[in-house]
Amino acid sequence: MALATATALAATLAACASSDSDSGSSSGDGTVSGEVSLLTPIFEGSTGKELLEGTLLPEFYEMYPDVKVNIDYSSYSKLNTKLTTSVASGLVPDVMLMGVGWIENFAKNGVLADLSSLGLTEEELSATHSSMVVNAGIYDNKVYAVPIMLDARFGVARMDLLEEAGYDHTPTSIEELREMAKALTVRDASGTMTRAGFDLQSNDSRQVFETFLFSGGGDLFNEDITAPAFNSEAGVEALQLMSDLVLVDKVEDVGYSSTDATVNPLINGRAAMGLAHNNLWTQTLEADPEMLDNLEPFLIPGDDPSMFFGGTLATMSSKSKNPEAAQALLEFLTSAGPALAANEQRGNIPALDELLTSDYVTNNRFVQFAMENLDVAKHEGGPAEWLEIRGNFTPAIESALLGQTDAKSALDDLAATSLATMDSN
Amino acid sequence: MVAPGALWLGFWVALPVVATFILSMTDYNVFNAPKFIGLDNYIHVWNDPVFHKATWNTVVYTFWTVPVSMAIAVVIAVALNQKLRAQSWYRAAFFLPQVTATVAIAMVWLWIYNPQQGLLNNALAIVGIPGHAWLESTDTALWAVSLVGVWQGIGMKMLIYIAALQNVDEALYEAASIDGASTVRKFWSITLPMLKPATFFVFVISIIGAFQVFDQVYVLTDGGPANSTTMMTYEVYRSAFQNFKMGLACAQSVFLFAFLLVMTVISRRMTKGDES
Numbered sequence: 267m268a269l270a271t272a273t274a275l276a277a278t279l280a281a282c283a284s285s286d287s288d289s290g291s292s293s294g295d296g297t298v299s300g301e302v303s304l305l306t307p308i309f310e311g312s313t314g315k316e317l318l319e320g321t322l323l324p325e326f327y328e329m330y331p332d333v334k335v336n337i338d339y340s341s342y343s344k345l346n347t348k349l350t351t352s353v354a355s356g357l358v359p360d361v362m363l364m365g366v367g368w369i370e371n372f373a374k375n376g377v378l379a380d381l382s383s384l385g386l387t388e389e390e391l392s393a394t395h396s397s398m399v400v401n402a403g404i405y406d407n408k409v410y411a412v413p414i415m416l417d418a419r420f421g422v423a424r425m426d427l428l429e430e431a432g433y434d435h436t437p438t439s440i441e442e443l444r445e446m447a448k449a450l451t452v453r454d455a456s457g458t459m460t461r462a463g464f465d466l467q468s469n470d471s472r473q474v475f476e477t478f479l480f481s482g483g484g485d486l487f488n489e490d491i492t493a494p495a496f497n498s499e500a501g502v503e504a505l506q507l508m509s510d511l512v513l514v515d516k517v518e519d520v521g522y523s524s525t526d527a528t529v530n531p532l533i534n535g536r537a538a539m540g541l542a543h544n545n546l547w548t549q550t551l552e553a554d555p556e557m558l559d560n561l562e563p564f565l566i567p568g569d570d571p572s573m574f575f576g577g578t579l580a581t582m583s584s585k586s587k588n589p590e591a592a593q594a595l596l597e598f599l600t601s602a603g604p605a606l607a608a609n610e611q612r613g614n615i616p617a618l619d620e621l622l623t624s625d626y627v628t629n630n631r632f633v634q635f636a637m638e639n640l641d642v643a644k645h646e647g648g649p650a651e652w653l654e655i656r657g658n659f660t661p662a663i664e665s666a667l668l669g670q671t672d673a674k675s676a677l678d679d680l681a682a683t684s685l686a687t688m689d690s691n
Numbered sequence: 692m693v694a695p696g697a698l699w700l701g702f703w704v705a706l707p708v709v710a711t712f713i714l715s716m717t718d719y720n721v722f723n724a725p726k727f728i729g730l731d732n733y734i735h736v737w738n739d740p741v742f743h744k745a746t747w748n749t750v751v752y753t754f755w756t757v758p759v760s761m762a763i764a765v766v767i768a769v770a771l772n773q774k775l776r777a778q779s780w781y782r783a784a785f786f787l788p789q790v791t792a793t794v795a796i797a798m799v800w801l802w803i804y805n806p807q808q809g810l811l812n813n814a815l816a817i818v819g820i821p822g823h824a825w826l827e828s829t830d831t832a833l834w835a836v837s838l839v840g841v842w843q844g845i846g847m848k849m850l851i852y853i854a855a856l857q858n859v860d861e862a863l864y865e866a867a868s869i870d871g872a873s874t875v876r877k878f879w880s881i882t883l884p885m886l887k888p889a890t891f892f893v894f895v896i897s898i899i900g901a902f903q904v905f906d907q908v909y910v911l912t913d914g915g916p917a918n919s920t921t922m923m924t925y926e927v928y929r930s931a932f933q934n935f936k937m938g939l940a941c942a943q944s945v946f947l948f949a950f951l952l953v954m955t956v957i958s959r960r961m962t963k964g965d966e967s
Contacts, residue, residue, distance in 0.1 A: 346933055519824070521806040521826070522824075526801070653934070654934040657933045660913075660915060661915065665916075
């Protein structure tokens with residue numbers, strides 16, 4: 267099945283490949299040659315590098331012995347800078363793996379190859395992937411990216427700690443979440459926090475806000491993506507809830523945890539509940555497998571219980587000198603085998619439907635939970651200016667969390683800036 | 692003889708400077724060709740509250756780190772100019788932060804400032820002082836970043852002062868000793884005045900260095916929380932590489948350049964009278 271999907275995608279792309287390649291060559295018998303560059307944030311670190319260079323690329327070279335791949339590794343935090351400098355210098359990588367919400371800007375500005383013109387349709391992708399995920403790679407009704415993996419944010423509770431406090435279920439309403447979080451918060455005699463009732467800080471503050479926003483029934487932008495909608499009543503309530511948890515309920519002190527924390531506080535019991543990335547399952551499996559039984563995922567309750575999802579998609583440069591080799595690499599990386607290996611390595615959710623029955627997925631309860639709730643999941647992005655807009659979220663959210671401004675003012679100011687950005691382009 | 696130098700200067704200095712001025716008057720987002728928009732970017736910078744905040748943060752950082760690190764450096768330089776056992780070792784130890792990558796230094800300071808496992812809070816706990824989230828609080832983040840700047844900047848300043856101290860005529864000290872001057876009196880009346888040219892040089896390069904602070908902010912705080920540690924250079928980086936506004940980033944760079952020029956002229960004026 268996996269092979270069939272990979273072959274189908276390969277066939278679709280290869281059959282419709284551009285024929286006016288100047289330096290890349292096709293031998294005409296199905297083989298391709300040439301040198302291509304790959305910019306990737308998902309094989310970062312020694313384990314990822316070993317997987318890509320030690321396992322995956324040798325498989326690729328067996329299929330395409332005349333193609334040479336030059337790899338540029340990057341973290342997600344530096345990916346934007348890498349892409350900007352590569353575009354400015356005119357050295358855009360042939361194949362780029364980028365995040366959900368990024369496609370629009372690079373597609374609008376002509377950096378990405380239109381895969382629709384190569385014959386890859388939205389319908390075809392939706393036959394093998396969840397349509398919600400496929401949507402993240404569509405801009406202006408054209409396909410610009412093929413999804414490889416998803417990553418979700420949802421609530422996770424330490425049931426052993428909840429049971430100690432007399433709770434046998436995860437929160438079913440925002441009021442209950444606040445009550446439980448307060449009851450589960452522990453401080454020592456000097457008032458120093460030893461356990462957070464609800465951990466907000468181990469994830470990016472923008473993504474935490476978005477998860478609460480979506481669960482409260484809100485959206486980032488209006489339906490036709492012409493104006494911000496995150497300062498709606500649902501948005502203000504979401505940010506108010508975040509600041510209330512910190513400033514009023516005091517269920518987590520500022521600085522108690524961070525996105526750089528070596529061990530997630532849910533694993534070592536420094537938090538009883540929190541918002542978590544689905545790879546918490548893999549982290550726990552490595553750190554303390556016995557703890558897995560105690561971790562229970564849940565949707566943040568609200569008017570419209572939902573979760574946030576992001577992901578990584580494979581794109582091609584519109585100006586690749588070796589488009590056939592680039593296509594071959596793109597199709598390889600998005601095919602079942604490499605995609606499963608990449609997802610396993612990062613503890614993420616495979617985008618290909620056929621991988622959802624793999625051992626990796628069936629043995630990972632968080633991935634299962636995310637898949638079961640994908641129909642209510644929402645992703646960030648929308649306007650082509652999203653990469654610029656999103657940079658302003660963190661200071662605005664932080665100023666509300668630190669009590670420097672109220673939630674409504676913070677979001678209204680952010681919305682005004684965002685609208686100006688959208689209107690200026 | 693002059694041609695290679697002039698060529699080098701023209702290509703690597705003059706050309707980028709001219710390009711920056713030209714691009715600062717364009718709308719350039721990397722993807723499309725620059726479009727001339729006159730002074731719009733400058734007007735935007737002038738009215739931008741985040742850039743105002745970044746400018747203020749940079750000024751505070753500069754006015755805190757420069758005098759403090761200069762004062763510490765001159766004291767250390769005078770101490771290490773004496774005949775001490777293991778003098779070279781001490782000099783190397785104080786100079787070491789200068790030659791260590793700022794990113795590596797910032798990683799160590801991240802651990803020092805860590806609210807839970809950090810050295811600073813653990814040390815404070817020993818004497819019964821409650822810990823603090825140094826980098827996560829808007830009250831302390833800028834000071835915490837500045838302290839790293841002070842610590843890292845001492846080495847180079849110390850080295851310049853030591854070199855200057857070695858040129859001070861010993862006869863001055865001998866004459867002062869005969870007149871019965873104390874060590875403190877000699878320091879104020881001989882050492883400091885004789886160090887004036889070095890002080891001017893250290894002052895100017897320190898201001899320029901402080902206004903260009905970037906990497907420790909990038910690693911330690913990412914400009915946060917709530918822009919409380921966003922510096923001018925960090926805002927230039929954000930405009931250029933996160934927001935794709937190269938023209939705006941160039942205009943911000945011109946503001947930064949103007950700031951540095953004014954500061955240098957002021958410091959030059961301040962010391963000119965003394966030199967005469």
